[in-house]
Amino acid sequence: MKQKFRRVIRQLASLKLAVLIILAIGIVTAWGTIVEAQYDALAAKKIVYSSIWMIAPMVMLVISLTAVMVDRWPWKPRHIGFIFAHIGIIILLIGSLITQKFGVDGSVSIGIGEKQKAITVGETDLAVYSSLDGSSYRKLFDEEVDFFLRPAGKKPLVISIPGGEIKVIESVPYAIREQKFVDVADDSNAGAALRFQLQNPNVNMTEWMLQSSKNAAETKDLGPAQVLIVGEFPRDFGGRNAIVLRPADNERVEYNIHSARTGSIKKGFVSAGEVIETGWMGLQFRLLKYMPKAKEEITYRALERPTPVTTAAIKIEFLEPGTGKLKVQWMGLNSLLKLFADEQVYVISYANRRLPMGFDMTLKEFKVGRYQGTLRAASYESLVDVPGLGQQLISMNEPLKHAGYTFYQASFDSDPATGKPTASVLSVNHDPGRGLKYLGSLLIVLGAIHLFYMKRRAWMMKGTAV
Amino acid sequence: MIHSICTFLSATLVALVFSLSGSISFGADEGIEALKRLPIQDAGRVKPFDTFARETLQLVYGRITYKPIPKADYGSETSGGAKPDTRPRPALEIVMTWFLAPQFWDEQPIIELKLAALKKALNLEVTRDRFAPRELFGNDRLGLVFQELAAYRETKEKLNPYYQAAARLESQMGVYQAVKNASILRVVPPRPAENKPENKTENKPEAEVVDPLKPVEPERWRSVSELEGPLKDQFGTIAKAFIRALPGAAAAGDADGGVPSLLTAVQQFQDSARTENPALYPDGKDIGIEVHYEELHPFRLAWILYVLSAIAIGIAWTRDGKSNGKYFVRAAWVLALVAFLIHTYGFSLRVYLTGRPPVSNMYETVIWVSWGTMLFAFFFEWKQKSYFVLLSGAIVATFCNIVADSVPHVLDASLQPLEPVLRSTLWLTVHVLTITISYSAFFLAWMLGNLGLGFVIKGDRANSSRIEELTVSIYRCLQVGVVLLAAGTILGGVWADYSWGRFWGWDPKETWALIALLGYVALLHARLSGWVKNIGMLAGAVVAFSLVIMAWYGVNFVLGAGLHSYGFGAGGVEYVSAFILINMAFVGYAYAMNRARNVAA
Structure with a gap:
């Protein structure tokens, strides 16, 4: 029995097996980088790095490393480097496993002056709520979904609702x-x-604006100027440069243009294709299109590969209770879809999971340092307020540690029109495997250095002798 | 003998320094020298006018000197009736005359455009690589191409080579235009009061607001086109004095009374510019060092000496055993050491000027890796007394420095400010330095491997002691490399953890460093198991280096460019691939030769 064990161990400890395992890990990893280049980091993680293709050679590696150490028992002083390096790798891998199982890796996006209390993580959930009156909602369905690995096109997700059905029939x-x-x-x-x-001469921007319903007021803030659509003209323009528009009839829009400097108001009518001088900053206002009764329609166009503006999207088929009518509609990740039936309204939420942090964080101030004479960002920093901790500064490479989480300055969102930052994006992390990973790393490096001194001669001799 | 070699050496050095600096400056005119050192704000920092001119000409024209085409009567426009001159002209002169004599330059083919597809799209002659601004600005299809480019940018997809070329053309034409109307020549710092923080723009009186919808550029200097009053006049004087200082003008005896010398003009202007905001205006020291760095061209000087060193070893090799062979080895040592000193000096200047260890782009790592290769080569040569190590080091260092010197559009040599996340972290610096210096050891092993395979092809048995010697050297290199790469990869984890909160995020650059590490670890284990013997180590050192090339170059230029849509074409991918393929064929040939020989025996 003992001999048989020895023999198995010897087989598993074989250096040739080790070489094959190392090469396998290298090849799978290389494949992962290619998937990442073709798609994105999420795809590489799902298809390669978290898949059986990666886990299997890793498990084999741990077995092989353990076997070779058992095989060399009893250890001698010259084995120190070898033991350190190999135990180090095992500890490092265990640390990574703990991180993967129990760690949190997400992000928090906080608008300037706003408050946030949850971390957004990678997992996605689909939930369906129903409501009779539009104020109180009942949860009908709430489950984790992974349409990346299990596309709905192959196996639709069916959610039954009283008298009808909601189906996810396609996902991209x-x-x-x-x-x-x-x-x-x-x-x-x-x-x-x-x-x-x-x-x-300096500005050229084109924008759409839509009134959510008849006579509703809408505002678009464009830095020092505002564009408003209203049902009634206001008396007071708040001391700002403003273009206020009111749908007059099917052809024309009535306008009031307020100048902050002079306080004067320019009035008149404009139809599509016409130009008005605003009287400030040499700005011209051109009405390109006017639709007196309009609705916004959102569609999603599938692309083969991601770009910074793509998002995941699903196609919903709604079998309306009572009427039996079929409606089909797309919705994107992190959005809500409202489906109206005769008596009820159904709300579908498809979103990244949000984990409550247990406290709130308010973004007091966000600063972008720029290289002289350019708009290139040189540094970002967020001044946040956390109850019980007071105001804290988070900057690149200077994270905030609180309640087991670490907050890092990752990036920021800016207004596409003005380029001014609107929100700070912090990456948030809770890593219970960190200590083990550092310990493992230390052992690997110490072991490698020891090997470097001790083994050269022995390895050389063996290499030439065999 | 040694004495004569040393004399020869110093004579070569002196001749080199003079010939190199002579070809890129216009003689010892102190006015021109002062103009070179005029501070100008560009691309996020204040630099010497000379550097600005070189970078600008490099972008627009594709070279740092202008070679007039023979038929162009260049002299008559700017300097009054000089003979047609086809000598290369320095960038400073070109950029100055761009805005002094735009009507001349509008007609000269100075805008480089190489991509045939774009030339076809613009209806331009495919056989030409450079076009006159007038041809391009008057091109009726250009607007359409730029509109397509803008639309493509909206999708935020990576630009393919066609749109990259279009984007480059757009910036070339933009820069040409901006130099022509002097709006890019920002030579005067803002007055302290003007320099308001960003969030106060809304309270400014309306007249002052240039573009209310954009964030303000901090500490933006005023350009020549924005100057008023005495400053404007003083710059005008520089222009006049400059024209007079041109070589052609001096010959023609242009006697324009009342114009001071160029030196005085530049000094007067600088004094006035400094009084605008003394705190922002640099003192001449760093500017002077930068001009010195650019003109010395240290890395070119270094590779020329490395070549000589390699040749000296080659001669020593052919005279192996003969009495005077050792003198050549000594000469090689001296040459290589002098080259290494210049290499180190150039590198130190760069560190001083950028204020950081210069390993933030391909150009800088190529210089750093070749420096590390020489460092290891000296060390192992000293330990092992096998001149193959020094030879390999000198070849690698020469190769790297030539590459760094000759493909500026791929390996950008300009001094650039860092991206935010890369700024000021100790861990990052240590991590990158450690990983890249491990590449040095692998590079040295690669060259030793190729040399060894050469001996294998010549005859395994006849050269077995040399092969053995080379294998030992390779083994040492790989050990040093593996320890450094393992440590560097782990330090990368520490840095990522410190900066991003992720010890390991499968970042492609880090991942490929790990793959290279795995490759070398596999090779060492295969050696340990007896799978791989001496010749296998030679071949392994060569083959595994392609993993380093992938980690070092391929991640940025193959993976980074987006494998899917184009893959090949940008950044010399085709050359690197061909290089690797030829190298692999060489390995295969050596293996086949060896096998055939063994079968025969």
């Missing part, structure tokens, strides 16, 4: 959200949609 990992405005002349309650251009 990379899609571009497309916003369209369509005429809905028959809907008397629909608001107006406008497309306009603001232009001077």
